[in-house]
Amino acid sequence: MRASDSEPTSSLLAPRFVGRSRELATVRDALDRPEPVVLLIEGEAGIGKTRLVQEVLRGVEQNTLLVTCPPYSQPFTLAAVVDALRAAVDDVRLLSLSPLTGALRSVFPEWIGHLPPSPEPLDDPAAARHRLFRALGELIDALGISLLVVEDAQWADPASIDLLLYLQTRPAANLSLLITCRTPDVPRLRLVPDAIQVRLDGLSVRETATMVSSMLAEPPVSDAFAGFLRTRTDGVPLALEETVRLMHARADLTRRDGAWVRRHLDQITVPARIRDGVLERLAHLDRPAQTVLRAAAVVGEPVDVDGLVAITGLAQGPAYDGVSAALAVQLLEERGAGVAFRHALVRQAVYDEIPAHERRAAHRAAGELLEARGRAAQLAEHFKAARELPRWRRYAEQAADAALAAGDETTSVRYLFDLALEAELDGAELARIAAKITYSAVIGEQPYEVLIRALRVALDTCPEEARGALRFQLARALSNSGDFAGSRRELELAVPDLAQDRTTSMRAMLMLGVPHGTRWPAARHLGWLHRARELVRLDDPAEGTRFLVDHTVGLLGLGEPSGWDQLDQLPDEVSDPRQRDDLARGNINLSDVALLWGRYPEARAMLNRAAALAEGRGYVRMTDLIALNQVRLDWHTGAWDGLAARAAALADNQDIPANTRVEALLVALWLDHAAGHELTRLDEAIEGVWKFAPTSLTAEVAALAAIGPLADGRADEAVRITDPAIEIIHAKQSWLWANDLAPVRVAALAAVGRLDDAAELTETFRRGVPAEHSLSSPGAVATCTALVAAASGDFDRARTAYRDAARAWDQLPRPYAALLVQERAGRCDLVAGRTADGLALLTATFDGLAALGARSDATRILQVLTEHGVKRSRPWWGGRKGYGDQLSPRELEVVRLVAEGRSNREVAEALFRSPHTVSSQLSSALRKLGLSSRHEIPAAAREAGLL
The missing domain is CATH 3.40.50.300 (P-loop containing nucleotide triphosphate hydrolases)
Structure with missing residues (x-):
């Protein structure tokens, strides 16, 4: 087409308000x-x-x-x-x-x-x-x-x-x-x-035509043009405007027969991102305008021309000319007494284009310009980008302290993590900064990994006088990440170096008193708790509260009944925020050990207390821990309605550290077992528990893993599975951990003919559990006693012991455990010839299990009742919702966006979901695809044809 065939383009106007x-x-x-x-x-x-x-x-x-x-x-x-x-x-x-x-x-x-x-x-x-x-x-x-x-x-x-x-x-x-x-x-x-x-959604084709025509001053644009733009921009007004401006700058717009059209319909490539258009327009501006725009992008907020002069080093005349040029092409707009980018995307596009060395210099100049305002958080941002470490350290810590004072612990923790990881602190400074971290405000696992790495590096080079404090902070980070074994090793090494720091020594000893992560006997942990008591000053309310919380948790975790007496010393009301946080954390941990003792009403009260204390604090981790313990409590007490979905959601929530979310996975697996579903994630649970073993979960996962082989007649395999966990319990003398494991272990030993070993374990278990206060152990001990009696052929004694166990479980209440031993009592009646009694008991057990939702166990009993002529309707529980090993539609959406390189937050914004939900769906998708990392998704998704 010759130049004379078309009319030249005119200047572009600001777009009209269209379609809203x-x-x-x-x-x-x-x-x-x-x-x-x-x-x-x-x-x-x-x-x-x-x-x-x-x-x-x-x-x-x-x-x-x-x-x-x-x-x-x-x-x-x-x-x-x-x-x-x-x-x-x-x-x-x-x-x-x-x-x-x-x-x-x-x-x-x-x-x-x-x-x-x-x-x-x-x-x-x-x-x-x-x-x-x-x-x-x-x-x-x-x-x-x-x-x-x-x-x-x-x-x-x-x-x-x-x-x-x-x-x-x-x-x-x-x-x-x-x-x-x-x-x-x-x-x-x-x-x-x-x-x-x-x-607000994208503009229609008709609205696109109206908006574009308003920019070109003389309507109309062609239908092909408007449809082309709508398709390429999804009708997003900013993308439309930037595309039209770019095409105008390229001279790709022309008038033909009184209408606006594209010059080369099949050859023009409209950039996929707004950034491309912004940068191409930026390139057409002169040097002062570009310099001004880059300075404004660095400042990131409205700035007057004098400020731009100070940052850019331009003379006032060129700076004013540059501002005028940027305003003329509508990259900047007037905002109050200054100028700013009219949209954050435009500002980001310009900012990302600035060379690194220029960006650092501009941030330094911006920081020095704004330093008189005294806003620490803003100054920390500029001096960090400028790599002005001393000033960044000063202002970032001030910003963290100010955020904490305003009750914004989440922001405070972000600044502290930044300092710990990037500020090149020496050992003493790193320990001091790490001591300020409120771990209750930390979300996810990655922050722990990078912090632990930084602490280890600093520990290798720090002077001797700083080593104890730094090692203690490393132990704190390891413990909060779930690596209890690593934490205990560091704590033992730290204690000698903390001799002059009474408070930190006490805290280290209290942590060593918790029985997780080691094979130490309980007496060794108790020794640390006794040493901590010698250091505490109970007349200091804050210190006294922290001590009582952690000391009581330690005692009860070790099976010491004196912990229940000490529990009464904890204050009910506190005004100090540190005490309140300690009490919230303490009540979560106390509910954990209360579950071990079978003190379910107390556990529920502790969780309610923790929730009340944590309310308004914004601690996502505390909220998650409360939800996890609530799920475990509901599993034990038979509150199963909707529990499977809650447990699965927590088990897949990547914002919860792996060692903690495995607790929810175990509940989900127990429910799958009761319902007769395949335990597809059992290996994942075993690996997750043993990664940071030993804890009470070590015994629980072994019990769950051994039930299947035992039921299938592979008792020798069940013995082998339970060997490591029972060895740990013997070594630690932590028999409260054996409440789920001991009955399975005894049944397996009896099944392989090791009846003496089964009887010895039962007696050791009976002697090892606390004689008072424990409500969970009597049911487990009675079950073991009954199993040994039944294996010996003494069905009358077995029946009596099973009934005793059922009553003990009922008193908690723990209905599922009670119904399972009640079934065994009924079977003993049948073997002993008391058919009517046995069938009556089995019928009641069937009804209880059916009401609970334990379809696998109910179906097993229904078969026995049917064989004896007892008619009972098979209950219908409904189908199980799910997609098996296939991705659900929502998981597929997440996979496709992650494959494009988007972060969880970007995926959440695109799909209008919460980051928590996206995290759970991504975790489920990774599991179904057999992947270990999100970085594997693009290749795997392409190979599977998902893109």
Whole structure:
């Protein structure tokens, strides 16, 4: 086509607001209501959430505060809200503020001379945060703000999300909230359930044509053109705009016969990502404009021209020209007294293109420019990127401390992990930083792995005086990761080096008193607990609480009845946050040992207490641990309705460390066994338990693994399977661990003719368990006694012992165990000729097992009843939902996105699911595909034809 055949393209205009009339009306109608409302505008990046908000605000007369959350790698505690309020206040002295607002001094240092005096400091971070929220609420009310707009809430820090909830639920609240976010499943958006949700989707072909035509000033565009653009961009407005601008810059647009068309319909390749278009447009700008854009991308928030001059080193004239050029092509927009990128994706595209050495220099200059503002979190970000280690260390630790003071432990832990892993700290500094880590706020396994590696490296080179503290922190990290054996080794080595540190020595000894991870006899653990008692100062409330919690857990875990007496010394109410966290953690651990003792009501009360203490703390790990112990408790007590799904979800949750989630896997496997399903994940459970053995789970998984071979007549295999676990129990003298294992072991020994060994084990077990307080052991001991009697042919004695066992299990209650030994008692009646009694007992047992959902056991008994002419209807439990070894549709979606290189969080955003859900589905998919790592997915998915 000759040049004369077409008309040249004209300048592009800003796109018109298109395709959102229904959503605009919904939001405006809601804001016109007399009562406050909460509106949540959702949609993917670039879909037009900000543009909709801008249109809404044009027609709203309410006094509005706009808060924009930048996409920082680590969100700063309350920073976006504080910045918006700072900009909204001309002179704080003109506001009528109460003494409460003295709490704002910590977040508005520039107002210190004009705010009331600071109130008395509070030791409880949660109480301090609540007071700060109240002060911020008063400031918002004093400004007369009735509409709070929060943009990009997916990047908000947890404290800011909690502030939104507080502001909306205050008594007599008169504040409406308008929130935008990329996904409806932002976990921390715990807003009122009647929030109005507005979902934005891509534009249609007709709407695409209207929007593009508005940019070209003279409609219309051709149908082929509009359809092409809609297909390549999914109708995402930002992608549409960037594509049209790129095509315009390439001179790929022309007019033909009065309509806009593409110059080469079959040859133009529209970039798949917005980034490509942004960078190509950037390349067409002159050097000052490029320099200004890169500096603005580094700052990441609105910045005035003088700030850009300071960062770039440009003269004022070229800097102004560069800003004007960037504004003209609409890469930047005016924001308050400065300029900023009009969209986070555009900013990120420019930022990623900056060469590393230029980026470091720009971050250094930005940090020095902003240092006068005193915002530690922001400065930590800049100086980290600049590799200015001393200043990064200083500001990152200040940011961690500030986040902790605001009750934001999750953000605090992120800063501390960053420092521990990347700040090149010496041994003493690393130990000090690691000591600040709140492990209850750590999610997943990877943080432990990298921290443990860093601690080990530092330990090899640290001076002798720092070795004890550093080794103790290594032991803490190992213990929290589940590597109890490694932790105990480090603790024993640390104690001599901690001789001058009484408190840390005591904590190390308490950890050595817990029986996990070693083959030590119980007496050795008790020795450490006694040594710890000699060091404690019980008159110090915080130290006393920590000691009583850990000491009591140690005693009860070792089978010492004195632990139940000591339990009464734990305080009921505490105000100190450290004591509350210790009590929450302690009640979780105490519920764990209460399950071993068969003290189920106490275990339930402890879990409820732990949940109450942990409420509002934001500790995902504590919540997961409570859920895990609740699942185990429900398994024992027969609360099986919906339990299989709960256990499976926890077992597949990759945010829970492997040594902990295996507890849920065991419950899922026990339920599979009772239902007669194949134990497809038994090897996984065995490997998971023995990786960090020994613990009480060592015996439990051995019992489960041996049941199948024993039932199939392979008793010698059952003996072999239970050998290692019973050896550990003998070595440790931890007979509470044997409650599930001992009956299976005795049955296996009797079946292979080792009756003397079976009787000896039964007697050793009976002597080894606590004579008082233990409610779980009598049922297990009676079961062992009955098995030995039955193997000896004494069915009358066996029947009596089985009935004793059933009563003991019933008292807990542990109905499944009670019904299984009741079945054995009924079979003894049949063997002894008491047919009527036996059938009556088996009929009652069948009914109990059927009601419980133990279909395999119920079916086994039904066969015996049928053989004896007893008619009983076969219960129907329904089909088992599932896809077997095939990927479910949801798992397949996750696999395809992971194969594209997306992270779990990116997959969650794309599929509108929580990261927890994606983690579980990915774990299940890996198992079904026989893969060990997400990195294997792309190749495996292609090979399997899944892509």
